[in-house]
Amino acid sequence: MKKIPVLSLVIVLVLSLLAGCGTTSATSAQDPDSITIAWLPNCAGDDFKEARAEIDRVIEKASGIKVVDKLTTDYAITIEAMASGNAQLAWVGAQQYIEAHAKNDKVLPLVVNSGDSGTLDDALYYSRLLVKKGNEDQYQSGTGYSIDNIAGKKMSFVSTSSTSGFKVPSSGIVEYFSQQDQWKDLKAEDLLEGGSGKFFSQVIFGGSHQLSLVNVLTDKADVAAVDDIDVASYVELTSGTANRPGAVYTVREDADAPFDKLAGAQYVIIKATPVLNAPITVNTGALSQQTIDAIKQALTSDEVTNNPKIFIPENAENKGFFNQPQRFLPVEDDWFNPIRELSK
Numbered sequence: 050m051k052k053i054p055v056l057s058l059v060i061v062l063v064l065s066l067l068a069g070c071g072t073t074s075a076t077s078a079q080d081p082d083s084i085t086i087a088w089l090p091n092c093a094g095d096d097f098k099e100a101r102a103e104i105d106r107v108i109e110k111a112s113g114i115k116v117v118d119k120l121t122t123d124y125a126i127t128i129e130a131m132a133s134g135n136a137q138l139a140w141v142g143a144q145q146y147i148e149a150h151a152k153n154d155k156v157l158p159l160v161v162n163s164g165d166s167g168t169l170d171d172a173l174y175y176s177r178l179l180v181k182k183g184n185e186d187q188y189q190s191g192t193g194y195s196i197d198n199i200a201g202k203k204m205s206f207v208s209t210s211s212t213s214g215f216k217v218p219s220s221g222i223v224e225y226f227s228q229q230d231q232w233k234d235l236k237a238e239d240l241l242e243g244g245s246g247k248f249f250s251q252v253i254f255g256g257s258h259q260l261s262l263v264n265v266l267t268d269k270a271d272v273a274a275v276d277d278i279d280v281a282s283y284v285e286l287t288s289g290t291a292n293r294p295g296a297v298y299t300v301r302e303d304a305d306a307p308f309d310k311l312a313g314a315q316y317v318i319i320k321a322t323p324v325l326n327a328p329i330t331v332n333t334g335a336l337s338q339q340t341i342d343a344i345k346q347a348l349t350s351d352e353v354t355n356n357p358k359i360f361i362p363e364n365a366e367n368k369g370f371f372n373q374p375q376r377f378l379p380v381e382d383d384w385f386n387p388i389r390e391l392s393k
Contacts, residue, residue: 078333078334078335078336078337078338079337080112080114080336080337080340081114081137081335081336082114082115083114083115083116083117084108084109084112084114084115084116084117084137084138084336084340085116085117085118085119085130085135085136085137085138086101086104086105086108086116086117086118086119086136086137086138086139086140087119087121087126087127087130087131087136087138087139087141088101088118088119088120088121088127088139088140089121089124089127089139089140089141089142089145089257090121090122090123090124090256090257091257091258091259091279092140092279092370093120093121093122094259094305094306095305096282096305096368097368097369097370099358099367099368099369100358100359100367100368100369100370101118103356103358103359103369104359105118107347107348107353107356107359108138108344108347108348110347111343111344111346111347111348112340112343112344114340119135119136122256123208123256124145124207124208124209124210124211124256125208125210127139127141127145128141128145128148128149128152128210129152131149131153131156131330131332132149132152132153132156132332133153134153134332134334134335136332137331137332137335137336138159138329138330138331138332138344139329139330140327140328140329140330140370141327141328141330142211142212142213142324142327143212143324143325143326143327143328143385143388144210144211144212144215144216144388145210145211145212146158146327146328146330146385147385147388147389148210149330150382153332153334155332155333155334155335156330156331156332156333157330157331157333157382158328158329158330158331158380158381158382158384158385159328159329159330159331159341159344159345159348159379159380160328160329160345160348160349160377160378160379160380161325161326161327161328161329161377161378161380161384162326162327162370162371162375162376162377162378163326163375163376163377163378164326164375165372165374165375167374167375167376168378169378169380169384172325172326172378173323173324173325173326174213174276174277174278174323174324174326174327175213175276175277175292175321175322175323175324176212176213176214176217176218176221176274176276176321176322176323176324177213177274177275177276177277177292177318177320177321177322178196178199178218178272178273178274178318178319178320178321179262179265179272179273179275179316179317179318179319180265180271180272180273180316180317180319181265181266181268181271181314181315181316181317182297182314182315182316182317184271184317185295185317185319188319193294193295194294194295194318194319194320195319196221196222196225196319196320199222199249199271199272200226200232200248200249201248201249201250202249202250202270202271202272203243203249203250203251203252203253203269203270203271203272204240204243204249204251204252204253204270204271204272204273204274205252205253205254205255205261205264205265205269205270205272205273205274206218206219206240206252206253206254206255206261206273206274207254207255207256207257207258207261207274207275208254208255208256209241209254211258211274212324212325212327212388213258213274213276213324214255214258214261214274214275214276215274216237216388216391216392217322217324217388217391218274218320218322219237219240220237220391221320221322222235222240222248223235223236223237223240226248232248235248240252251270253269253270255273257279258275258276258279258280259279259280259283259307259308260307261273261274261275262275262280262308262316263307263308263311265316266300266311266314266316267311272319273316276324277291277292278370282368283300283301283304283305283308284298284299284300284301284304284308285298285299285301286298287299287315289318292318292321293318293321294318294319294320294321295317295318296317296318297315297316297317298315298316298317298318299313299314299315300312300313300314300315324388325384325385325387325388328380328385329348329377331344345379348377349376349377349378349379353376353377354376354377357373359371360372360373360374360375360376361373
């Protein structure tokens with residue numbers, strides 16, 4: 050009779066230990082002395098210093114931990130910083146998030162900026178193929194534009210890890226041209242370099258959306274892949290409909306570097322593709338769950354939504370990454386599956 054309670058006790062103890070192990074695994078992350086946020090090259094310029102500082106301030110207030118910026122010069126550096134935990138947070142494109150998550154599944158999306166509706170339904174920006182104004186006639190087809198004539202041209206991408214600066218446009222190019230006998234075996238990796246017998250005569254990588262745009266404006270490239278959000282503060286819509294083929298944009302007179310010597314230069318969009326908004330990501334193995342929850346709660350708060358230094362009002366003088374009437378919303382890993390599908 051005495052064996053039953055003893056056995057029961059052993060079972061309870063074992064189950065308790067197993068439960069304890071599970072709990073320890075889920076909450077084992079310890080907060081560092083400071084939180085490092087990694088920023089892609091597109092976001093690392095001095096003109097975005099105040100915008101970065103305001104986001105840092107919100108996170109520092111929510112977490113009670115000092116925040117430090119890691120300004121990167123290469124997409125791969127940002128991805129590795131997140132995957133290794135050297136950076137606990139980062140604002141990256143969907144493709145960079147997917148690559149970091151593949152390296153370390155503890156890297157997860159924290160929040161993403163909504164569309165103007167305040168929901169995820171229109172949480173989109175645009176990947177665009179564009180050409181220098183004056184050259185657009187080569188790509189006209191009837192009353193619209195076609196990418197038929199980009200074959201054999203000099204091409205500027207951003208980075209192989211860029212969602213809108215490589216992954217989306219390269220997938221679109223492959224999908225379109227693989228319907229033709231000449232290019233029926235075309236793959237995305239065939240677009241990485243140019244030369245004789247290649248799809249492009251030359252391929253260069255700008256390293257940022259800003260520099261990819263510079264490449265086409267300075268005739269280093271005939272066609273460039275450039276998103277809309279990373280160059281929005283340097284240019285203005287001159288004619289046509291924003292982010293639609295035929296739209297003409299002009300570099301502002303007061304544009305900061307690297308466009309300070311290109312005022313008045315113009316480009317024309319020949320193709321535009323919507324892309325899922327970029328997430329603020331977190332390495333959940335490098336921060337405690339309590340701190341992660343506090344940061345998420347702060348970022349999704351009405352206080353941050355109404356902060357004009359984070360969500361910039363129309364015609365504001367300060368520059369930022371997000372615009373009113375958007376807001377931050379929580380998002381899950383599977384929301385980015387459409388971008389994953391592009392690699393299959």
